[in-house]
Every structure is written in structure tokens, then in C-alpha cells.
Amino acid sequence: MTNMHKNCLCYIWLFLLMLVMSCAQQPTGRYSQVNDSAPPTQNIQVQQNDATPRYEPYRSHNFNSYTVHGKTYHPLKTGKGFTQQGNASWYGQKFHGHLTSNGETYDMFAMSAAHKTLPLPSYVKVTNTENNKTVIVRVNDRGPFHDSRIIDLSYAAAKKIDSLKHGTAHVKLEVIHVTKDDLYTVGDGPTLSFSEYIGISPVKQEFQPNDSANQGSFIQVAALSDEAALTTLSNVLSTLYHVPFLILPSNTLYKLQLGPIADQHQLAQLLTDLRSNGYPSAFVVK
Numbered sequence: 684m685t686n687m688h689k690n691c692l693c694y695i696w697l698f699l700l701m702l703v704m705s706c707a708q709q710p711t712g713r714y715s716q717v718n719d720s721a722p723p724t725q726n727i728q729v730q731q732n733d734a735t736p737r738y739e740p741y742r743s744h745n746f747n748s749y750t751v752h753g754k755t756y757h758p759l760k761t762g763k764g765f766t767q768q769g770n771a772s773w774y775g776q777k778f779h780g781h782l783t784s785n786g787e788t789y790d791m792f793a794m795s796a797a798h799k800t801l802p803l804p805s806y807v808k809v810t811n812t813e814n815n816k817t818v819i820v821r822v823n824d825r826g827p828f829h830d831s832r833i834i835d836l837s838y839a840a841a842k843k844i845d846s847l848k849h850g851t852a853h854v855k856l857e858v859i860h861v862t863k864d865d866l867y868t869v870g871d872g873p874t875l876s877f878s879e880y881i882g883i884s885p886v887k888q889e890f891q892p893n894d895s896a897n898q899g900s901f902i903q904v905a906a907l908s909d910e911a912a913l914t915t916l917s918n919v920l921s922t923l924y925h926v927p928f929l930i931l932p933s934n935t936l937y938k939l940q941l942g943p944i945a946d947q948h949q950l951a952q953l954l955t956d957l958r959s960n961g962y963p964s965a966f967v968v969k
Contacts, residue, residue, distance in 0.1 A: 731843060731959070733819035734794040736806035736859040736867070742785060745803040751828045762805040762858035766870040769833035771809065771854040773841035774826070783824035791838035797824035798834050806859040808869060809836065811844040811852045815952055818843040819859065881919060899945035901929060901968040902954055906936045913937045924953055940968060 741761075748757045759765070775791045783789050785803045796807065805822040818840045827835040834856060836846070846852035857870030867880035904920060907913045910930070917928040917939050924941065931938040941957075944950045950967065957965040 731839075732794070734806060734821040736819065736861050738861045738863050738865070739804050741802040742804070745785065749825070751825075754828075756799050756825075758800050759802055761860070762801050762807075763860040763868055764871050765801065765856070765858040765860075767833055767856040768812070768854070770831055770851045771811075771834045771836055771841070771844075771846060772827050772829070772832045772851050773836040773838060773846065775838040785823040787823050789824065789837075793837060794818060794820045794840050794843075795824070795837045796820040796822045796834050796840060797826035798822045799825060799828070801858065806861070807834070808857040808859055809834065809840065809844060810855045810857075811846060812855055813853060814845055815949065816844040816956070881922070899943035900950055901940040901942035902944070902950070902957065902965055903968050904939045904941060904957060904962050904965050906933070906938045908935055908937070910937045913939050920957075924956070926953070942968075 746758050746760065748755055750756070774797070778789050778791070781789055783795075783797070789795070796809070798805070798807070801807070801822050803823055803825075806819060807822055808817060808819050810817045818836075820836060820840045822834075824835070832851065834854065836844075838847070841847050841852075844852065844854070846854075857872075858868075860868040865877040867875045867877065869875075869880075905913065905916065907916075913930060917930060920939075920941060921928045926941045926944060929940045929942065931940065941953065942950075944953065954965060954967060
């Protein structure tokens with residue numbers, strides 16, 4: 684064998700060795716990543732608006748029982764009245780752009796989630812019990828298949844309730860069930876009309892100033908000349924944040940204040956939420 688032939692064989696073997704090593708380093712299966720991760724850059728603008736609950740018929744094929752890791756799961760026939768507490772995790776870049784169990788494309792920047800047994804699709808209010816931050820997500824996928832976790836949130840949803848850093852958070856789940864007739868049930872609460880659900884005509888929670896002089900602080904949200912518009916706004920915010928409200932006439936304006944709130948942590952959190960969701964001028968009134 685000539686030296687030239689020997690050199691050629693060496694190059695061929697070297698090429699094959701590099702090819703094998705390259706293939707060994709590539710992830711197998713449907714995903715291009717081995718381990719999940721956040722987006723490549725943290726400066727991406729992430730959606731902050733909740734998913735909007737509406738009536739959607741369940742996908743019939745999602746009622747079928749299925750088995751993962753030797754464990755069989757039986758999806759619920761309805762999510763009405765469903766509540767649950769446990770740990771939430773999140774999933775991101777690895778699954779971004781791949782199909783969900785619902786046949787949709789997973790978007791880690793949308794307000795979505797995965798659950799092992801809820802009907803698909805379902806709308807769920809998720810509350811981080813450690814900081815009271817909430818998000819409404821649309822469940823369109825199955826998982827997480829870990830006994831210690833009850834829901835997998837999208838990257839955007841986990842960011843909104845501040846659970847990205849720790850990876851998991853203890854949460855409360857409440858299904859928002861909507862019928863064809865626009866009747867809403869949140870968790871195990873009463874069935875509401877659409878106007879009651881969004882707070883246009885809730886059971887009044889207006890605070891009476893003479894009830895008590897020292898029940899806590901208020902947050903002033905807005906001051907408007909249109910009393911009817913302010914009343915509608917007060918009902919919406921009072922229902923959304925589960926706090927009473929107070930409307931005070933002042934010359935030609937009407938002031939909307941939420942409260943009283945005695946817990947200082949709750950007060951600070953509500954102020955932060957209001958400022959982040961369209962009311963940057965909200966302030967505390969002692």
C-alpha cells in the first residue's frame with residue numbers, strides 16, 4: 684500500500700469518526716434540545732395579557748385515557764367546579780414551535796399551560812400562593828408527568844406570576860368554565876352571567892366610610908368626571924382583585940379608591956399590579 688493510499692484511508696477514518704461523534708452529540712427524538720431552557724435572550728417582549736375565557740367545545744379525542752411512564756391517566760369529562768392546589772412548573776424553548784396534545788403549536792410567549800387530566804381546551808386561573816400573583820391560561824397540552832407537579836405553565840405565564848427564578852411555585856388552580864349561553868363558573872364558586880363575571884353587575888362590595896376608622900389603607904386608582912364610567916370601573920377592579928371600593932365626590936370629579944386593606948404586603952402587591960396593568964398613577968391613601 685502506497686503512502687498516498689494510507690493517507691487517504693486516514694482521512695476517511697478521521698472523517699467517519701468526526702461524523703459519528705457529531706451524531707452522538709445531537710439530541711434524539713422530536714426535540715432539537717436535550718434540556719429545556721428560557722428563550723435565548725431575556726429581553727424579548729413577553730405578553731402580559733391573560734388568556735380570555737370563552738366557550739370552546741372540548742376536543743372529543745382528548746377524553747381518551749392514556750399511559751405515560753407506566754401510569755394511566757383518565758381525562759375529566761368537564762372542568763366545571765374544578766379546583767386544585769400543588770406545585771406548578773414551566774416549559775419553554777425546548778418545546779416552542781412543537782405540537783401540543785391538542786394539535787396546536789406550542790408558543791412559550793402565549794398564556795397557555797399543560798395539565799394531565801383537564802379537558803382540552805380549558806381556561807384556568809392560576810394563583811401563586813406565595814405572592815398572590817395571578818394569571819389566566821388556556822390549557823391545550825398534557826403534562827407535567829411528575830408526581831410533585833400539577834401544571835406546566837408557558838414561559839410567559841410563569842413570568843407573570845414570578846415563578847421563573849425558582850422553577851416551581853405553589854399554586855391554586857380554578858377552572859373558569861364557560862357555557863354556550865355565556866354563563867361563567869370560577870372554580871367551585873357560583874355560576875355567573877357574563878356581566879357579573881366581568882364585574883359590571885356584581886354583588887356590591889362598596890365600603891361604607893363610617894363602618895370603621897382604622898380598617899387599613901386605600902389605593903386611589905383614578906379620578907373621573909363621569910360617575911357612571913367610574914362605577915363600572917370600580918365594579919370590574921373590585922371583582923378582579925377581590926377588594927371593596929369607595930367612590931368619593933370631589934368638586935367636579937369622582938375618585939375611585941380600592942380598600943381598605945390592612946395587610947401591608949397585600950397593599951404593596953395590589954399597588955404593583957395596578958401600576959403594571961394600566962394604572963401607573965395609582966397611589967396609597969392612608
